[in-house]
Amino acid sequence: MLAPFRRLTLRPSHLRSCLQHLRCSIKQIGVKRVIYLDYNATTPVDPEVQRVMEPFFNERFGNTLAVSSPYGWEAQEAVESCRRKIAGILACQPDELTFTSGATEANNWALRGLVDFIRTTEGPQTPIHILSSPVEHSSILSPLRFLQEIGVTVEFLEVTKEASIRLEDLKAKIRPETRLVCAVWVNSELGTLNPIREIAEICHHAQIPLLADATQALGKFPVSLAASPADLVSFSAHKLYGPKGVGLLFHRRHGRKVQLRPLLYGGGHEEGLRSGTLNVPGIVGMAKAMELADARLEENRQCWLRLQKELWDGLCSIDPGVRLNGPPLGQRSPTNLHVTFSSWTSQSVIPGLAISQGAACNSANIEMSAVLRALNFTDAEAQRSFRISMGKPTTQDDIQQAIRIVQKYVR
Known part of the structure; x- marks a missing residue:
């Protein structure tokens, strides 16, 4: 294993x-x-993405937390406009989207933030069992290895020869202490599309959140967080003709809420969930790239x-x-x-x-x-x-x- x-x-x-x-x-x-x-x-x-990003490197270079000047207001409005646009594309609420440096950070935050929240609220000795496919991206597998080192039990699911999760094996391996399932939406090496909706239904029946890396799905398949209701979903712009160094985490905060502790602390950006000066040009570029891909x-x-x-x-x-x-x-x-x-x-x-x-x-x-x-x-x-x-x-x-x-x- x-x-x-x-x-x-x-x-x-x-x-x-x-x-x-x-x-x-x-x-x-x-x-x-x-x-x-x-x-x-x-x-x-x-080129269309690059064009909309350019003003935010020079003329519109404000910091979103500099709320005492029009530069900061303009930057904050640009970010919130992008958040609303992306939420419309993904069929979710704007306050469920947190901007990150990419899917790697988003996946690390989802895994470590969930475990940290459980241990903070339920006690450091609370048993935690995570199920994952063995064909995840390294930004899932590496944090899982770290979580093993601090006492989390990680178990791998069986996959078919095409690298999709066997649904019956998922049902069989769920335990009372299972707190998360990890299933990549589209495998980056083999191009396999996992049955995310069915996986989500199994997880929700057992009241377990689902983390899905959708980096390779966006722009190639319809990605609706209403139709395929995963609870934590990561994205990265540079796989979508957007800039490097920007991504986001969808973090369900309505209905089946999933609680995470922050991974980064500091200035209190993103409602205190992800500190660090926001990459405004990158966020603008990511929103445009997603808009073009969707259209x-x-x-x-x-x-x-x-x-x-x-x-x-x-x-x-x-x-x-x-x-x-x-x-x-x-x-x-x-x-x-x-x-x-x-x-x-x-x-x-x-x-x-x-x-x-x-x-x-x-x-x-x-x-x-x-x-x-x-x-x-x-x-x-x-x-x-x-x-x-x-x-x-x-x-x-x-x-x-x-x-x-x-x-x-x-x-």
Whole structure:
């Protein structure tokens, strides 16, 4: 049960080694342009997003807590306007949204803030049991490891071969002392969509809150916190053509209230829940990015689905033994393919193509991802596995060039 908590580190020296290898490889073969197909890792800022952010770096640079001047009033009104806009998109109340530095902070706060509240109000020896899928993002798995160290019991749920939670196993493992369930909305590696509504119904029947990381769901699937009533939901802007360094936590405060203690203390921002000067340009950019994603959801989905099929057909043509990991086409994230090739050269970095390997590069070895380890991939399979993720800038020409590049490394 402890396998997902194996400590993963990427030291600066290892990172420098990877970058040096990449630069040398690109120089040797004379690559002039790298095809970017790693949009699940991060996305470029949309020009419309950048445009609305720009005034808040200079002309409208006020601090939201500087309430004695028009600069502060203007900044505060911009933040509250964004909060209302985002609440409308997500079908929740504005006071249930707290801005953070990203989904990592939001997930840490949800986990540690809940445990801190329980132990503060019910006593430090109160038994706490948390259920989680073993294929969560590291911003869930790492805090869970910390909570284990301070006496919280963490138990992992069974997942299917496609990495979705088995609902019967969830029902069977709930205990009287279970205080939280963690279930990623869309898996960032395999593109698997968890049955969040059904998971939430099971949790609410047992009066247990549900934490769902929706970072990879937003902009690819409809995300309604009324239709899929999770209690704690994290988001990050940079996966959505917004800026880096900003995100938010939905924290249900009406009906089934979930109480959290703050993770950060200081100036009392965000009603005392999250201290720290608000990133006003980032918040403005995140709201615009969510607005654009919501308005163009179906248009973007249809484009991605066409490119996804073209890419999969092309990979099958160059490697008939290639395996699609996760759900079949049409039942997975429209931007994602996760594949294992039948054979592959020892290249850890592919010159001319930016995609994610199923194992992390460092100077000494290849480290398998926690998701693939939970699905019992062998080391050899992980080294032949890649996540390829498309985005708004991806073109048909990008797909065809990527297929030609990959063909060079399939033995």
